Amino acid sequence: MTLTVVLVCFFVLLALSMPISLLLAATTAIYLIFIAHTPLTSLIQQLFNGLDNFVLLGVPFFILAGNIMAEGAISDRLVGIMKLFVGRFTGGLAMASTMACMFFAAISGSSPATVIAIGSIMMPALIKEGYGDRFSIGLLTSSGSLGILIPPSIPMILYALVMNVSVAEIFMAGFLPGLFIGCCLMGYSYYMSGKHGWRSEVRYSFRDGLKIIRDGLWALFLPVLVLGGIYGGIFTPTEAAAVSVVYALIIELFVYKELKFRRLFAICRDSAILSGCLLFILSCAMTFIWLLTVEQIPVKLAEAIVANIESKWLFLLAINGVLLIIGALMDIVTAIVIISPILVETLGRYDIDLIHYGIIMIVNIECGFLTPPFGLNLFVSMAIMRRSLVEIGRAILPFVLIFLACLLVITYVPKLSTLLPELLLR
Amino acid sequence: MREEANPPCPISPSSHLRIIPVHTMENLIKNLNKAEEGLVGLALLGLAVLTFVETVLRYTISYTFTWFGEFANYMMIFCTYLGAAIGVKYGTHFSMEALTEYAPDKVSHLLKTVAYFLSGVICIIFIYYGIVHILKLQSFGVRSPAMQLRMFIPYIPIPLFSIAMAFRFFVLSFKHFKGFLRGEPYQRVRKK
Numbered sequence: 001m002t003l004t005v006v007l008v009c010f011f012v013l014l015a016l017s018m019p020i021s022l023l024l025a026a027t028t029a030i031y032l033i034f035i036a037h038t039p040l041t042s043l044i045q046q047l048f049n050g051l052d053n054f055v056l057l058g059v060p061f062f063i064l065a066g067n068i069m070a071e072g073a074i075s076d077r078l079v080g081i082m083k084l085f086v087g088r089f090t091g092g093l094a095m096a097s098t099m100a101c102m103f104f105a106a107i108s109g110s111s112p113a114t115v116i117a118i119g120s121i122m123m124p125a126l127i128k129e130g131y132g133d134r135f136s137i138g139l140l141t142s143s144g145s146l147g148i149l150i151p152p153s154i155p156m157i158l159y160a161l162v163m164n165v166s167v168a169e170i171f172m173a174g175f176l177p178g179l180f181i182g183c184c185l186m187g188y189s190y191y192m193s194g195k196h197g198w199r200s201e202v203r204y205s206f207r208d209g210l211k212i213i214r215d216g217l218w219a220l221f222l223p224v225l226v227l228g229g230i231y232g233g234i235f236t237p238t239e240a241a242a243v244s245v246v247y248a249l250i251i252e253l254f255v256y257k258e259l260k261f262r263r264l265f266a267i268c269r270d271s272a273i274l275s276g277c278l279l280f281i282l283s284c285a286m287t288f289i290w291l292l293t294v295e296q297i298p299v300k301l302a303e304a305i306v307a308n309i310e311s312k313w314l315f316l317l318a319i320n321g322v323l324l325i326i327g328a329l330m331d332i333v334t335a336i337v338i339i340s341p342i343l344v345e346t347l348g349r350y351d352i353d354l355i356h357y358g359i360i361m362i363v364n365i366e367c368g369f370l371t372p373p374f375g376l377n378l379f380v381s382m383a384i385m386r387r388s389l390v391e392i393g394r395a396i397l398p399f400v401l402i403f404l405a406c407l408l409v410i411t412y413v414p415k416l417s418t419l420l421p422e423l424l425l426r
Numbered sequence: 427m428r429e430e431a432n433p434p435c436p437i438s439p440s441s442h443l444r445i446i447p448v449h450t451m452e453n454l455i456k457n458l459n460k461a462e463e464g465l466v467g468l469a470l471l472g473l474a475v476l477t478f479v480e481t482v483l484r485y486t487i488s489y490t491f492t493w494f495g496e497f498a499n500y501m502m503i504f505c506t507y508l509g510a511a512i513g514v515k516y517g518t519h520f521s522m523e524a525l526t527e528y529a530p531d532k533v534s535h536l537l538k539t540v541a542y543f544l545s546g547v548i549c550i551i552f553i554y555y556g557i558v559h560i561l562k563l564q565s566f567g568v569r570s571p572a573m574q575l576r577m578f579i580p581y582i583p584i585p586l587f588s589i590a591m592a593f594r595f596f597v598l599s600f601k602h603f604k605g606f607l608r609g610e611p612y613q614r615v616r617k618k
Contacts, residue, residue, distance in 0.1 A: 017526045018541040019519035021510070022548045029551055040555040041562065047552070048581055051503045054495050060505065061474050235481050242477035268467030276466070276509015277518045283506065331520040 002035050002295055020334045021277070025284040028291045036294075043287055050286025051279060054238055055167060058109075058157050060275035061241030065248050066108030067267045070117035072252035072259040074219040078103050079121050081216040084209055091193025093129050093200055094139055095186045097122040101143035102182045105150035106223040107244065109157070111369055112380045115144030120384045129200045133387075134395040135192060141381040141392065142399035143185055145366040148332070150178035152226060152237065152244075155365070158282060159336050159358045162289065163344060167237045168230055169421045173355045176416050177363060181406045188402055218251045231424070278333050285337040292341060302345035312350040316411050319343070320364060327368015328375060335365055359417040363410055367403045370396050459515070462590070466508045473501050496572040500580040507587040514594040526612070535606035542599035549592035556585030 009030050013023040025043065032038045069075060082096035082103070089095065101118045108114060119140040126136035148155050151171035160167040193199065204212065225247060226240045235243065252259040292298060309315045326335050340361065347357050369377040372393040381392050410416055477498060483489045491497075513519050521541070526534040563578035570577055605612065 013541075013544070014522050015525050016537050016541040016544070017521045017523050019521045019545055021519060022545040023521075025552075026544065026548050029548065040551060041559040044552070044555050044559045044581070044584060047584060048503065051506055052499050054499060057473070057477070057498055057502050060470055060502070061477070064470060064474060234485060239477060239481040242474045243481060245471075245474040246478040265464075265467055268471045269463045272466040272470040272505055273463075273509045273513045273516060273518055275470070276506045276511075277513040277520065279502070279506040280510035280513075281520065329522055329524060334520065 002031070003297060003300075005035065006031055006291070006295070006297075020331070021281040021284040024281070024288040024338070028284075028287040031291050046287040046290050047283050050283040053161065054236075055157060055161055056238075056279060056282070058152075058167070058238040058241040059154050059279060060271065061238070061245050062109035062152055062154050062157075063113075063275045063278075064268065064271040065241060065244040066110050066113035066117075067271045068245070068248045068252055068259070068264075069104070069108060070113045071263060071267055072248070073256035074107075074222070074248065074251060075100070075104055075117035076121055077212075077216040077219045077256070079118065080212045081220065084204055084212050087200065088203065089190075090199045091189045093122075093126055094131060094135070094189035094193060094198070097126065097140060098143045098182055098185045098189060101140075101146055102150060102178065103220075103223065105147040105178065106152075107219075107226060108147060109152040109154040109241075111145045111147035111366070112376055114147030115141060115377050115380045116384060119144055119381065123385050129198070131193075131198050132196070134391075137381060137385055137387060137392055138395040138397070138399045139185065139189060140385075141377050141396055142370055142403065143182070144380075145369045145377055145403075146178055146182055149174045149181065149359075149362055149366060151175065152230075152240065153362070154278075155332050155336055155362060156358065157237065158333060159340060159361065161282075162285075162337050163340050163354050163358065165354050165358065166425075169425050170355055170358050171227075171230065171237065172421045172425060173359050173417045174362065175420055177359055177406075177410045180409070180416065181363070181403065184402050184406055185399070188398070218255055222247060222251075281333050282337055285334070288338065289341045298342055298345040301342060302349050305346050306349050312352065313412065315346070315350055316352070316360070320360070320407060320411060323361060323364035324367055324371070327365040328371040330368075331376065332365045332369070335368070336361065353414060353418055355421060356414045356417045360407070360411050363403070363407050367400060367407060370400050370403065459512075462508065462512055466505055466512060469501060469505050469508070473498060473505070493573045496570055496575075500575075503580060504583045507583040511587040511590040511594070514591055514598070531612040532606055532609060534612040535602045535610070538602040538612075539599050539606060542595045542602065546592045546595035546599060549588040549595060552588035553585045553592065556581065556588065560585065 006027055009027045010023070013026055014020075018026070025047070028046075029040060029043055032040055032043060079096065079100045082099040083093065086092050086095045086099065097118060100122070101114055104114050104117050108117070123136060123140055126140070127133060147153070151174050153171065153174060156170045156174065157167055159165070160170050222244060226244050229235045229243060230237055230240050249264075253261070253264075305315065309318065323335070323339070326339060340358075343357075344354075347354060369375045372378060372389060378389060378392050378396065381387070382389055385392070387395075476494075480491060480494050483491075510519070526537050529537065560578045560581050563581065564576070568577035569575060570580070604610075
């Protein structure tokens with residue numbers, strides 16, 4: 001009975017297109033008033049407690065750092081270096097784009113920020129070099145989504161919080177899958193470029209090369225600082241986020257000098273608003289998660305699933321299907337903070353590593369980012385590449401298939417995700 | 427025809443608030459908006475710089491501010507609720523737009539009217555019970571463990587910024603209701 005009421009409320013309000021955050025709070029409020037007969041002050045308490053956690057502070061900081069770098073010259077310098085390294089090969093510029101996305105992913109934690117940062121620079125360059133509209137759009141939109149798989153990653157922080165796993169461990173687990181997908185994208189670029197004869201004669205003199213490297217050193221040092229700091233035990237992921245904000249600010253304002261103080265204000269404001277909305281969802285979702293736990297819904301769901309699906313592998317396949325649909329319909333934060341706690345009990349029954357499942361979830365949602373009609377990256381690409389959703393949807397298709405193939409490998413080879421954390425952290 | 431991905435939703439309260447002279451009211455709201463946006467941006471940047479300073483001090487001279495963790499959390503709660511309140515104005519709050527994107531214009535307007543109205547109602551619940559909770563904490567005299575701050579203070583952003591949020595949601599609801607009555611086209615994110 002309770003479950004039915006909660007589910008009906010949830011889906012009716014969802015269909016109305018009510019903001020997800022308030023929808024979650026509304027469902028909890030309805031439950032508290034009509035079923036639990038508890039005073040609503042406990043709702044306020046849960047809203048507060050949900051946010052009272054130092055780990056979460058990493059989210060606004062990584063958003064701010066990502067936006068500063070996307071707007072400034074760091075992304076530009078990164079692209080320059082990648083072009084220097086792989087630009088001369090067949091499909092060099094395409095591979096340089098993917099590599100720049102991977103590198104940018106290692107300094108920012110968000111996927112749309114990566115698309116904006118690298119996509120807006122590389123899109124005109126790729127088209128000018130004759131790589132073809134469709135391929136270029138697809139490549140940049142999909143490579144950008146690596147932003148959330150290669151650490152640091154904002155969704156991973158949220159996942160770690162709701163599932164009670166270590167942020168450092170799940171960050172580490174994203175490395176190999178991120179490199180794997182990146183290499184697959186580069187392989188596909190190489191194949192397509194060979195087929196169509198896309199090759200640009202980018203040659204640099206020794207002197208130019210040295211200058212590009214010298215210019216880009218500041219940008220290259222950032223992932224070393226952030227990730228080295230976290231894994232060297234110098235600072236926590238939250239502190240690393242703050243360090244990257246200050247580092248990016250100093251580099252952009254005083255070294256590259258391309259970011260204006262006036263723009264900085266707008267960047268801070270936009271980042272604060274975006275992170276406010278994200279964390280507000282989390283704050284409200286914590287009330288909902290509390291409702292789920294009180295009603296023992298994860299346990300009941302686990303029993304129902306275990307009774308019907310015998311094999312762990314079949315369950316993982318089913319979960320992939322469900323997550324793909326959810327990823328295409330919902331934003332990533334909601335998907336992570338609602339779906340993961342519901343499944344936590346079931347994962348335990350099938351003996352699935354929570355870190356491995358976290359990576360599966362992130363890759364699924366990356367695919368969701370790329371699937372019409374609601375994939376977030378598609379909208380970002382629409383805005384920066386000035387194309388319609390239909391064109392971008394078509395361009396992205398082969399890349400979505402590559403992602404799906406990689407997803408299967410990541411799902412059925414748990415070692416790919418768990419190897420690094422096991423070797424280095426456990 | 428191209429439509430913007432995140433259409434800003436300008437609020438013009440002048441049409442239904444006639445008690446105070448329109449210009450004064452508009453100016454007041456404009457200034458409040460500016461102050462709000464300036465405050466949230468500065469607070470976030472300041473917090474990042476402070477966290478950086480704390481990290482450097484801890485690493486170099488092993489000095490830590492005992493109050494820092496608590497202060498940072500409370501500031502984050504402040505920024506979150508303030509940011510969420512401003513986010514309503516810019517349409518930053520995520521929602522599932524499956525129905526509104528594909529339904530006829532009139533239906534989309536109606537759905538949004540109800541959705542935003544209900545959102546406003548939830549914000550009023552936040553305001554009312556937030557105040558009740560704050561009064562309770564104040565009467566108990568609870569203090570935070572590290573800063574010895576009266577515990578009701580960090581709770582203030584929840585009802586305070588819910589006021590701005592509720593106001594904006596009701597304005598949006600009213601706007602869509604007008605759109606529904608007049609049969610105006612519904613602004614979609616998806617390009618047709």
